Amino acid sequence: MSNPQHHHEKPVLYSYFRSSCAWRVRTVLNWKGIDYEIKSVNLVKEEQKTLEYSKLNPLKEVPTLIIDGLVLTQSLAIIEYLEETRPEKAVLPKEPGKRALVRSLVLAIASDTQPVTNLRILNYLGDDRKEEWTKYWMSYIFEGIEKQLKEVAGDYCVGNEVTLADICLVPQVFNANRFKVDLTPFPIIQRISDKLLELEAFKKAHPFRQIDCPSELNSKNNT
Amino acid sequence: MSNPQHHHEKPVLYSYFRSSCAWRVRTVLNWKGIDYEIKSVNLVKEEQKTLEYSKLNPLKEVPTLIIDGLVLTQSLAIIEYLEETRPEKAVLPKEPGKRALVRSLVLAIASDTQPVTNLRILNYLGDDRKEEWTKYWMSYIFEGIEKQLKEVAGDYCVGNEVTLADICLVPQVFNANRFKVDLTPFPIIQRISDKLLELEAFKKAHPFRQIDCPSELNSKNNT
Known part of the structure; x- marks a missing residue:
């Protein structure tokens, strides 16, 4: 390099x-x-x-x-x-079993969802299928994640500490909202994402707070 | 859990x-x-x-x-x-910069390629687009990986030690062959994958050596 x-x-x-x-x-x-x-x-x-x-x-x-x-x-x-x-x-717990659990949630988002529904994929897929495709895959993975969270979530995805799973969750929820995915079947995901957006590190990282965010979006609130 | x-x-x-x-x-x-x-x-x-x-x-x-x-x-x-x-x-190097390099190759395959072209995605995509889709995305990512390998490969993906990048590469090359992706633009990828399949740990993990491999495939050679 x-x-x-x-x-x-x-x-x-x-x-x-x-x-x-x-x-x-x-x-x-x-x-x-x-x-x-x-x-x-x-x-x-x-x-x-x-x-x-x-x-x-x-x-x-x-x-x-x-x-x-x-x-x-x-x-x-x-x-x-x-x-x-x-x-x-730290964004990963110390104990290997817990790290594996956090990473499994991370990969459900970062491998199974985001790459399947990102801009270049949707452009290649074609306009007629973008909406149905996005809703299907985001809901499919959120269903699995919600089930996992039922067992392991506390204030955040894994217990009461912020981890990398939370850091990946917030943008995925934002994208799901953007594509009008129905999030009512996923109350834990929604609750955690909302709570995370109260934290300064998350607020500052939000798209609407970025220097390259167009001003018409900038003026909206952080949802 | x-x-x-x-x-x-x-x-x-x-x-x-x-x-x-x-x-x-x-x-x-x-x-x-x-x-x-x-x-x-x-x-x-x-x-x-x-x-x-x-x-x-x-x-x-x-x-x-x-x-x-x-x-x-x-x-x-x-x-x-x-x-x-x-x-x-170890399947990851000790030095953080090298670990990041290995993981970037790993994720190019495990996040950017495999989830976009796996069985469930292709089934949902529909028969008429499976072949074109697979060829397009596998070639797209291999092009980027080949460029990276030009700078960092030795006998294997990163220098002369087997790493997780190699472990992810072999199945991806197998899938590319299965979907008849033209690999001639990617000589380094091909060379490394061939060399890895000479190693016992890789041979033993091959699909055709698995107990659940149908016998008609089992009898083929390891390509």
Whole structure:
């Protein structure tokens, strides 16, 4: 990997306000109190496909994080790196069984849901199927997650501590609302997401608080 | 999570011979020399949707691993657990920057490709689009991965040690071949996958070596 920055420089996050993957990393950076600079990559304008950006991120995705002289891609890989190098304000529990439980919820969202319903997939799928497809898959996974949460949730997804599962949940709920997925069958998911949005690290990471959020959205409230 | 087994019992892996997610876990168990028993869940016969199985795995997916008195789901969460509790024969490098690199390749496959092209997605997509969809998305991601590998590959995906990236790559290449994706633009991917299949842990995990592999496939060679 290239080495475009020195270690003492402020981390740079290539982000798009509405990208749920970038949102996860924003939340973790805020949660851990890591100061960072945002560079916006407009996915709708396909700025992720420029030669310059694709050199940083060969899969042409956001986020990319420049930190410690490294170019890091894939939100979960970035977050595990931050957890390993900045363990304060942990987003994973200490005990391996609990870590596995948190990661299983994380992957239900980050592997089974988001990649199946993201912008590039929906564009390729075609306009006529976007809505039905999104509703079907988001509901399918939320049904499984809600069942798991019935057994393990406290104030947050796993007990009473904020974990990476919560950090992934909030953007997924936002997207579900955006696509008008009926969330009434998933009261635990809704309750936890609402509670998380009261926390400063989550508020600050919200799309409507981003520098690249269009002003007409900015003026709406955080739902 | 329920506690159906005692710690001293042999781990049980709920697997399907052709599931690439189960395959990843089989490879890691073999690699680390962990003895285990397989219980087959036939995805084509929809055995993953039975009430009994969905209690173990609310998302109705394979694999599920019963180990140390825990019920673990999601292949990557299971593998991270095995890595944390059985660190010998590591599948992740020690250094955080390298771990992030390996995990970014892992997620390109396990998040960006497999969930978008798995059995349930293709069934829902419809027969008329299965082939074009699979070819498009597998090629799209392989293009990005091949570019990354140009910079970081040695004998294997990241240098000369087997990592989790390799363990995820082999099933993805198998699936690409199954769907007749043209792999000639991806010589590094092909070369590494071929080399990995010479290793005993990878051979033993291959679908055609599984107890639930139909005999007509069993008799074919490992390609």
